[in-house]
Amino acid sequence: MSAKSKLITALTLILLAAFLATSLINYAFTRASIRAELLNSALPLTGKNIYSEVHSDMLRPILVSTSMANDAFLKNWIQSGEKDLGAITRYLADLRDKYGFLTTFFVSAASDNYYYQDGILKKIGARDPHDVWYYAFVRKDVEFALDVDTNQAENNQLTIFVNFRVEDEHGRLLGVAGVGLNIDRVTDLLEKARRDYHREVYLVDQDGLVQVHRDKSRIERDYITRDGGIRDVAPAILVPRDDPRSFQYDWDGEHYLLSTRYIPELKWFLIVEQSESSALAAARDNLVRTVAIGLLASILIIVLCTITINHYQGRLERLAKTDPLTGAANRRALDEAFAQFEYKAGRYHAPFSAVILDLDKFKAINDRYGHLAGDNVLKEVAEATRRIIRPSDVLARWGGDEFLILLDGGPEEAEALARRVACALTAEEREIPVTFSHGLARFEEGDTLESMTHRADQAMYRSKNGACPDL
Numbered sequence: 001m002s003a004k005s006k007l008i009t010a011l012t013l014i015l016l017a018a019f020l021a022t023s024l025i026n027y028a029f030t031r032a033s034i035r036a037e038l039l040n041s042a043l044p045l046t047g048k049n050i051y052s053e054v055h056s057d058m059l060r061p062i063l064v065s066t067s068m069a070n071d072a073f074l075k076n077w078i079q080s081g082e083k084d085l086g087a088i089t090r091y092l093a094d095l096r097d098k099y100g101f102l103t104t105f106f107v108s109a110a111s112d113n114y115y116y117q118d119g120i121l122k123k124i125g126a127r128d129p130h131d132v133w134y135y136a137f138v139r140k141d142v143e144f145a146l147d148v149d150t151n152q153a154e155n156n157q158l159t160i161f162v163n164f165r166v167e168d169e170h171g172r173l174l175g176v177a178g179v180g181l182n183i184d185r186v187t188d189l190l191e192k193a194r195r196d197y198h199r200e201v202y203l204v205d206q207d208g209l210v211q212v213h214r215d216k217s218r219i220e221r222d223y224i225t226r227d228g229g230i231r232d233v234a235p236a237i238l239v240p241r242d243d244p245r246s247f248q249y250d251w252d253g254e255h256y257l258l259s260t261r262y263i264p265e266l267k268w269f270l271i272v273e274q275s276e277s278s279a280l281a282a283a284r285d286n287l288v289r290t291v292a293i294g295l296l297a298s299i300l301i302i303v304l305c306t307i308t309i310n311h312y313q314g315r316l317e318r319l320a321k322t323d324p325l326t327g328a329a330n331r332r333a334l335d336e337a338f339a340q341f342e343y344k345a346g347r348y349h350a351p352f353s354a355v356i357l358d359l360d361k362f363k364a365i366n367d368r369y370g371h372l373a374g375d376n377v378l379k380e381v382a383e384a385t386r387r388i389i390r391p392s393d394v395l396a397r398w399g400g401d402e403f404l405i406l407l408d409g410g411p412e413e414a415e416a417l418a419r420r421v422a423c424a425l426t427a428e429e430r431e432i433p434v435t436f437s438h439g440l441a442r443f444e445e446g447d448t449l450e451s452m453t454h455r456a457d458q459a460m461y462r463s464k465n466g467a468c469p470d471l
Contacts, residue, residue, distance in 0.1 A: 023290050034279055035257065039246040043259035046193060047244060047272040050201055051261050053189055058146075058160075058266055061179045064099055065144060065164040068177040074106065074166065078174045082111055085119065093117040095179070103153050103180035106166070107134055109173045116153045134176060137163050144178075146266055148211045148220055151180055158183045158216055183212065183219075190214040199274040206267055208234050224271075229256065237269060325375055326382035328403065329396040337394040338449045341406055345443055353414035353442045355405040356456045357385070357421065360435045362401035369432060377432055384424045389417065404453060414440040437461075 068074060077088055092104040096117045105116045107124060114121040124131040133147050144164040151159035159180040166174045190201045191214040202213040208225040210218045225234040229251030237247060237260050244261045258273035321333035329337065344350040359365075359381065366374040381403065385395050389405060398404040407417060418438040425434050439460025441452050 031276075031280055035276065038257050038274060038276075038279055039248075039259070042197075043199065043246070043257060043272045043274065044244045044261075046197060046199055046201070047259045047261045047270055050189060050193060050272070051263065051270050054186060054203070054270065055263060055265065057181070057185065058162075058263075060099065061101065061162045061181055062144065062265060064095065064101075065162045065178045068095070068104075068106075068179075069144075069164040069166045074177065075168065075174065078108065078110070078166070079168065082108060082113065085115075088115050089117065089119055099179070101179040102157070102159055102182045103151060104178075105153070105180070106175055106177045108175045109138075110175070118153070121153050133161070133163070137176060138173065146205075146211070146268065148183065154180070158219065160186070160212070183216075186212050187214050187216065193272075197274070198278045199272055201270070201272050203263075203266075203268045203270055204238075206238060206240075206269075208238055211268055228252070230258075230273075237271070240264065323397040326378050326397050326403075328382045328386075329394055331396070334394065334396040334398075334404065334406070335449065337396075337406055341408075341443070342447075346445075350408060351410045351442060352406060352408050353410060353440055354452050354456045355407065355414045355418050355438055355440045356398060356453065356460045357381075357403040357405070357418070357436045357438050358460055359401040360437060365432055373432060377434060380430075381425065381434060381436075385421050388421050388424050393417075398453070404456075411440060411442050414442075 073091065074088075077084065077091075082088070088106065092106065092115065095101070096104040103116055105114065105121075107114050112123045112125070114124055124134055126135055130150070130152055133149055137145055137147070142165075144162065147161045147163060149159065149161060150156040151161075160183050161178055161180045163176050163178045166177050168174055186203075190212065193199050193201045194214060200214075202218075203211045204224055205211050208223045209220065210222045210224070211220070213219055213222075224230050224237065229249040230237075233247045233249050237245075240262045242262070242264075244259055247258050247260065249256050249258075255276040256273050257276055257279075258271055260272075261270045262268075263270060321330060321336075322328065323330050341352045345352060359377070362374065362377070365377060378397075378401070382395065382397070385403060385405070389395055389407065393405060393407040396404045396406075405414075405417065407414060418440065422436065422438075425436070437460050439456045439458065439462070441455035441459060443452055
């Protein structure tokens with residue numbers, strides 16, 4: 001490659017790297033900015049606006065229910081024996097018409113009658129699934145509570161009920177009075193937020209049960225303590241606090257951001273959430289366009305340069321760390337491997353050993369068969385040894401006809417390995433028979449590669465071939 005070509009390649013890579021780096025950094029800053037803006041401003045603001053509307057819509061029925069529970073007419077009518085059905089019917093109908101509620105009601109603790117604006121709906125009973133709310137509310141011994149349920153008085157429409165205890169002057173329970181609101185007004189508000197801002201807004205009670213949601217199938221069925229990734233942050237969400245708070249979670253490959261606000265009058269939590277991917281759609285599209293333009297302008301040069309560089313870099317790395325004849329590790333790679341074994345020995349007390357294999361009468365092979373045949377013998381020995389050793393072991397060419405193996409384990413493992421290699425070399429009939437002598441040494445604290453291999457070398461000269469182990 002000419003100097004000009006090298007310069008063009010270098011400039012192309014520099015420009016491309018700078019271009020991509022700038023694009024990615026800008027995207028990262030944009031992403032961080034959008035995330036911060038969502039968590040600190042946009043989501044809380046949406047929550048604040050919806051909180052105001054929900055609070056305004058719900059405060060009036062709570063106040064009316066409070067008034068009903070303390071109404072002298074209602075208490076006198078109850079204590080007089082609930083005799084005048086027309087009086088209570090007119091009372092409830094007037095309240096409904098005056099405030100535009102879906103329904104108004106009173107459930108008597110004495111007679112179990114369920115009164116509403118059109119008369120007596122039914123007698124409640126503990127075995128009726130529709131009446132579970134009444135007994136649960138009475139057991140809680142709270143002043144009032146909200147409940148979302150189907151409204152039997154209005155063709156089973158899904159309704160938000162405000163239930164309020166009615167007690168006499170001695171605190172004895174007379175019944176439960178309250179009003180019912182059409183849930184559609186609130187769900188329409190939540191649907192508008194999803195449509196305009198791509199944000200999901202819903203309300204849950206203190207147990208995490210969904211009370212109001214644009215998807216009515218989730219109401220009174222789904223718990224945030226059990227659903228998806230939000231369950232990981234649900235315990236922190238369901239802590240009543242005066243200030244809005246922000247959370248994040250991951251689910252199904254998406255990152256979600258959410259803001260929560262507690263509504264103390266309702267004892268509900270308002271949750272506003274948005275997937276980060278939808279908020280980042282514009283920034284992501286801009287990044288894709290920018291990167292595509294740069295890639296189209298540079299892709300041909302990059303591909304050609306990458307192929308060329310990879311080819312030569314691979315060759316250089318192999319030449320730098322392997323013996324060109326046998327493919328075994330060379331001295332440089334062996335030094336690196338020894339340093340790793342030495343580290344493991346010092347850090348984890350993992351023993352390791354060195355085995356030197358010296359081919360017997362290799363000079364005679366060269367003299368009789370020629371150096372090319374001798375080279376083939378060295379290749380065969382290296383290949384056979386590689387098949388025997390473990391992936392964690394290292395085979396290196398130590399000298400002209402010597403190989404060195406570094407392996408995990410003590411002398412027993414090293415001796416067994418040497419014998420397996422010997423058996424592998426003698427198991428097949430060869431035109432040129434090959435045998436070798438071996439010596440081994442175990443790593444001792446303070447050893448260097450030279451001191452360790454010196455002991456193995458000395459042992460090799462004293463060694464004799466042993467019997468083959470079971471393979």
